[in-house]
Amino acid sequence: MKPYSCPNCGRLNHFEVRVCPNCSFTLGFDPASDRFLFLGDNATTWRDADGTEQDVVVCQNNNEFAVCNWLVPAVGDQPLCLACRHNRTIPDLTGPTVPERWAKIEAAKRRLFHTLLHLNLPIETEAEAEANGTAPGLTFDFLYDPQGEATGTVQITTGHEEGLITLNLIEADDVQRERMRTSLGEPYRTILGHFRHEVGHYYWARLIEGTAEVEAFRALFGDERISYEDAKSQHYGDGTGGWSDDFVSSYATMHPWEDFAETFAHLLHIIDALATIDGFGMRMTKWPGMDEQPAVDFDPYHADTHALVSEWGPFAFAENSINRSMGQPDLYPFHLSDKIVAKLDYINRLLQRAGQGDIAPREQPQPVAA
Numbered sequence: 001m002k003p004y005s006c007p008n009c010g011r012l013n014h015f016e017v018r019v020c021p022n023c024s025f026t027l028g029f030d031p032a033s034d035r036f037l038f039l040g041d042n043a044t045t046w047r048d049a050d051g052t053e054q055d056v057v058v059c060q061n062n063n064e065f066a067v068c069n070w071l072v073p074a075v076g077d078q079p080l081c082l083a084c085r086h087n088r089t090i091p092d093l094t095g096p097t098v099p100e101r102w103a104k105i106e107a108a109k110r111r112l113f114h115t116l117l118h119l120n121l122p123i124e125t126e127a128e129a130e131a132n133g134t135a136p137g138l139t140f141d142f143l144y145d146p147q148g149e150a151t152g153t154v155q156i157t158t159g160h161e162e163g164l165i166t167l168n169l170i171e172a173d174d175v176q177r178e179r180m181r182t183s184l185g186e187p188y189r190t191i192l193g194h195f196r197h198e199v200g201h202y203y204w205a206r207l208i209e210g211t212a213e214v215e216a217f218r219a220l221f222g223d224e225r226i227s228y229e230d231a232k233s234q235h236y237g238d239g240t241g242g243w244s245d246d247f248v249s250s251y252a253t254m255h256p257w258e259d260f261a262e263t264f265a266h267l268l269h270i271i272d273a274l275a276t277i278d279g280f281g282m283r284m285t286k287w288p289g290m291d292e293q294p295a296v297d298f299d300p301y302h303a304d305t306h307a308l309v310s311e312w313g314p315f316a317f318a319e320n321s322i323n324r325s326m327g328q329p330d331l332y333p334f335h336l337s338d339k340i341v342a343k344l345d346y347i348n349r350l351l352q353r354a355g356q357g358d359i360a361p362r363e364q365p366q367p368v369a370a
């Protein structure tokens with residue numbers, strides 16, 4: 001995402017900021033106007049950079065738990081912000097380290113929502129989806145797993161089912177997450193990556209399942225009607241699936257649903273990273289063999305896939321090089337083959353259409369509750 005500046009002093013801050021490190025004013029992000037506002041001297045009035053009063057209040061999850069920096073309209077009956085209102089279950093906060101882990105999870109979730117909002121994608125809560133017949137709504141369970149923490153064998157599986165995304169809090173523990181990453185042989189594992197993957201399953205259910213769109217999906221990703229359980233045991237059992245150039249990750253080879261979710265996550269990685277590069281106006285003046293300097297001279301949230309991928313290649317290589325200069329693992333340890341780009345293109349087109357309200361109707365309408 002682009003960097004946001006403090007509306008009081010102008011300093012660039014990270015998206016998670018709550019108090020400006022330069023001027024010490026309290027800041028809040030207003031998703032409706034896509035900018036930060038600051039709490040004026042009287043500590044009750046939110047103002048924009050011009051000093052104009054804004055009719056907003058902090059999200060209830062900030063008041064109660066200090067885990068959110070987003071703002072909500074003062075008028076209306078919704079005390080939770082656009083990201084927090086999708087939570088169904090928050091963790092038991094009495095557990096050790098739970099509050100700080102939950103805060104990390106919410107911070108990653110806000111980054112996810114920032115991208116979804118910029119893509120103008122439908123994001124109904126459970127109640128909204130029920131009211132307008134667009135089930136499933138998007139909901140989250142964030143759960144603490146005491147037994148998993150003690151034994152190292154997780155009891156609560158991170159995953160998606162009919163709009164509900166469950167995230168085990170163990171993923172917010174750096175040591176545990178790194179242990180799981182290495183034991184699974186993954187090059188990349190982050191909370192934000194989990195969110196982008198799981199929400200990919202949600203959008204499969206929201207935009208493809210039960211619609212005419214499913215045929216185009218199957219042509220690229222395969223037939224999702226094969227047994228998920230068999231595919232899973234094969235993936236973790238004899239490992240005959242293998243990881244070819246056609247899949248963005250080993251996990252994507254398991255089942256067409258996972259391939260879609262993994263590729264969906266990569267599209268969001270690329271769009272958000274390019275929006276950041278664009279936000280700083282970065283360009284590369286010493287990239288050989290190209291007529292034009294690599295730069296993001298387009299809106300990455302509404303760009304064609306060719307533009308996204310052709311600029312991402314050089315920047316990903318340069319960013320990997322910077323990380324290697326610091327002795328860090330590659331920022332983007334992946335290679336995009338033509339087949340993967342074709343899948344990215346399908347998802348990008350699907351999301352662009354959905355962003356304009358062009359969503360395939362359900363052929364079998366959801367049963368209406370009596």
Ligand SMILES: [Zn+2]
Nearest residue numbers: 006009020023
């Ligand atoms: Zn400031």
Ligand SMILES: [Zn+2]
Nearest residue numbers: 059068081084
């Ligand atoms: Zn919130």
Ligand SMILES: [Zn+2]
Nearest residue numbers: 197201258261
């Ligand atoms: Zn998945």
